[in-house]
Amino acid sequence: MKKRIFPILLILIMVFTSPAYAASTRAAAATPHISFDGTTASCSVFIAADRPTDKIDAVIKLWHGSECIETWEKSSVGELxxxxxxxxxxxxTYQLTVDITLAGKAQPRLSVEKTCK
Incomplete structure (x- = not known):
């Protein structure tokens, strides 16, 4: 009986002392913005990846209702x-949408809406 307890105890110690690694989710901090100067809309987006080596692909669109009036496709590494x-x-009223792919994984769409006054 004593010969069986030691190996079982050793296995339990190894199991409970091994570190557990959680899967890290990659996320981008992104901020879309629209401002107006007369009849010119200034659209801006800043995206910062959580790792400086992550590739960022962004499709930025300005919408008027259901009509896309401008599309930009941009890529960068670390931040855009x-x-x-x-x-x-x-x-x-116009809506700016941003579709982001971060390190190969699609992120939820971001958008902001504003009226030109």
Missing amino acids: DFKGKVKVTKGQ
Whole structure:
């Protein structure tokens, strides 16, 4: 009986003292923004990956209702800082959407909506 207890005890010690590694989820901190200067919309997006070596692919679109009026496709590593301008119409509402792929994995779509006044 004593000969069986020692190996079992050794196995239990090894099991309970081994470190557990959680799967890390990669996420990007992203901020889309629209501002207006007269009839010019300034669209900007800043994306920072959680690792400086992560590849970032972004598809940025400006929408007027269901019509996409401008599309930009940008790529970078670690962080992406995008700025673009588009002619718009006063009194209309526009939506800026950002589809991000971070290190090969699609992230949830981000969007912001604003009216040109």
